[in-house]
Amino acid sequence: MKKLLLYLAFGSTLLAACNAQTGSSGGDDSTGTEASARADKKISKRDGSITRANAYNDLFLDSNALAGYISANKVPDSIARRLTSFYNARNYQYAWFASNGLTEQARGFWNLLDYTINHVKDSSLRDKALQKRMDALTSEESLRFAAGDKGTLQTELQxxxxxxxxMLGYYADGQVKRKEMERFIPRKKEDAVYLADSLLTKKHKDNKYYEDVNEAYAGLKREAGRYLDIVRKGGWANISGPVKGLKRGASSATxxxxxxxxxxxxxxxxxxTTAVFNDTLTQGIRNFQQRMGYTPTGTLTETQLKDLNVPAR
Structure with a gap:
């Protein structure tokens, strides 16, 4: 964070000096034009290969809606360009909302952001309006959204x-490049087995370095290996349910x-191998809920049962 602030301070000083020189050059605006052209190059082109048929999500927004948000909220140019680039790369597909609820990525990122604000104590990331809205949404099990809903659109862009x-605060100095950042949230439907296999088998000179310094990367590889092993062994069996009323002490095939x-x-x-609902199962459910971005209550809901029954393939 400090490095980023120092970089911005240095950049601002340099920009001020350039502006002063430009101002004394008799009104020649070529420097400003060149700067604008360089900024435009940092915006990804709109990816027309993403369609409603192959998109990861089923909701899309209008580019004019993004422009309106940027204008109404006086979003700084540096962030505005990245917002535009982010949605160009997705062909204006929603990142955090689908018609049937919050995406897994939304719940995961919100958990991370909430942890950073409340445990790392980084108040610079706090947005009270967004926090109120997301706290309400993440507490709901059954949600439906429409692309034209203004509240949903506002929260999506926030x-x-x-x-x-x-990302800019915690991965300064180009550690995560713009195009990499835009790929963090899935854009197209992909074969999960192929992706897991490529992560495990693709050779990269920095793989060992990444694993040594980034526990999250090492953890991802471990989980990808676990998932691939499950798929190769035939996947997992469906849980028959229902889970309503299941609590400590209950006994059933479910x-x-x-x-x-x-x-x-x-x-x-x-x-x-017992069929009794015990403390170990309660903790296992909590672990699953935490991993999936749900509130870890230890009590499974029908919506979460559907998540568990998504086949491994």
Whole structure:
């Protein structure tokens, strides 16, 4: 963060000096034109290959809506360019909302942002209006959204602005390049098995370095390996349900299925073959909920059961 601030301060000083020189050159605005051209080069072109058929998400926004948001909220030019670039790269597909609720990425990033604000104590990322809205949304199990809803659009763009601020604040000095940042949130439907396999088998000279200095990267590789192993062994069995009313002390076939499923993904230890809902299962459910961006209550909902029953493929 300090490095970024120093860089910005230096850049501002340099820009001021350039402006002073330009002002004394008799009104020649070529420097400003060149600067504008350089800025435009840092904006990704709109990716027309993303269509409603192959898009990761099913909601799209209008480019004019983004322009209106930037103008109404007086978004600084540096962030405005990145916002435009971000949505150009997605062909103006929503990043955080789908018609059937918050995306997994929205819940995951909100958990990260909330942790950074409240535990790392970085108040620069706090947006009270966004926090109120997201706290309300993440507490809901069943949600429906429409692309034309103004509140949803506002929250979508606020989330993206928060994402950009976070990335620029914690990955300064080009550690994460603009195009890499734009790929963090899925844009197209991809074959998960192919992606996991490529992560594990693709050779890269910096792989060992990444694993040594970035626990998240090492963790991703471990989980990708676990997932690939599950797929190659035939996936996981469907949990029959229902889960309503399941609590500590209950006994049923569903409880045993839950234990087997959560053990596969490492959310609880393997080897518990009893059909009794115990403390170990409660913690396993909490681990699953935390991993998926839900509030870790230890009590499974029907919506979360649907998540568990998404087939491994």
């Amino acid at each position: 989330m993206t602005q928060a994402f950009l601020k976070y 409880v045993l299925q839950l234990k087997q499923r959560l053990a596969l993904t490492g959310d609880m230890p393997a080897g518990d």
